[in-house]
Amino acid sequence: MPRLSGCAFFSDKIMQAKVDLLHTGAEAMFADLGHFSKKAIQIAFLSSIYPSLVLTYAGQTAYLINNVNDFSDGFYKFIPRPVYWPMFVIATLAAIVASQSLISATFSVIKQSVVLDYFPRVKVVHTSHQKEGEVYSPEINYILMVLCVGVILGFGGGKEIGNAFGVVVIMVMLITTIMLTLVMIIIWRTPPVFVGMFFIPFVIMEGSYVSAVFTKIPEGGWLPFAVSMILALIMFVWYYGRQRKIEYEMANKITMERLGQLLAMPEVQRVPGLCFFYSNIQDGLTPILGHYIKNMSSLHTVTIFVTLRYLLVSKVDQRERVLIKRLGPRGVYQCTVQYGYADNLSLKGGDDLVAQVMRCLKRHIAMSTDRRSSVSTEEEIANLEAASLAGVVHVRGKMRFYVGDDAGCFDKVMLRSYEFLHSICRSALPALGMPLQQRVEIGMLYKV
Incomplete structure (x- = not known):
């Protein structure tokens, strides 16, 4: 009997596709x-979860054995009438909980993609100071809402949605098996024998399921592939x-020697004030x-080039948050601000980002031993305070690609599409709350 049931299972693709729907929803547990x-x-x-699933499927099986003709809607008919509506309410609540776990998983995946710079920047709100994975994104939430309503209105029935869901689940399982196998080979250096013992059984079973659910692609199963291709x-x-963009900036970055040449030009003046110049380049x-x-034709008397670095921690210690380095020309510094997901980098309030940088800069000047000019420590700190009193300005660059006529069609389409995405996504800087009167944007064309 086991041999016959196994042969029937692997030969009947329609039955396999239906069986695949039995374990859809289990992935919600791992999404948590x-x-x-x-x-x-x-x-x-x-x-x-496990006892409930076993009892539910056992009850449905027992009912269908005695009521063979009710196989199309046995899920509803096997419930005793007195408890039908309470079960209906519980099932609805369970569906809400399951969907919430998948929504939360989407937030986590998008957040990780943004951190890796593989996805346009969206707003990410950390709802916990203890767990880095508990996040919420309002933009992604609205997109999911629109997609959910669109799918329901477009399909109009549960069969197509179930087919789409089944295709998603088994494809995720197959992709997970392949990715885990790569991790075993590349990262863990697992012996090939053990890799094969893991990979072969799972890929045979999941590959069989994948070939079965392909029969559902014309009946709603195409939706996951369409969404995946768009993403x-x-x-x-x-x-x-x-x-x-990075290639252009690294090829055309300003070195310390070049900065000294620019400031030595007779038409360039050092104007009073404190300038925070934001950049994502640390080496140059x-x-x-x-x-x-x-x-x-000018540069502020004190100019601080600020790079924001996100760390996968809740909060960065105050002593390690701001890293200061003096650059070659007088009054020019480089600052790296490290922050965690629970840190507040607002420019509002008594101890804002400017105050923290100023405090660390004064401490760095007082303790520094790499002095490159004849200016004394007291005079350098006095110049810093005078520049702060003269006014603070925050400067950030805003680039656009200039695609020449000699560029290929692929470059033109890709870079113009990138510019569109860049124009509608959030700024690379966090919500610092810069006062409008202190904010300056410098536009530049990157010729590629």
């Missing part, structure tokens, strides 16, 4: 990782544009700086 502890999920699965295209466009300075000096 990062939002709940591993132990909590294990306890919930063993004490509640993959967005991520590829964003990554391609970011790489071209952004080419927008050269564009700024050439066109404005």
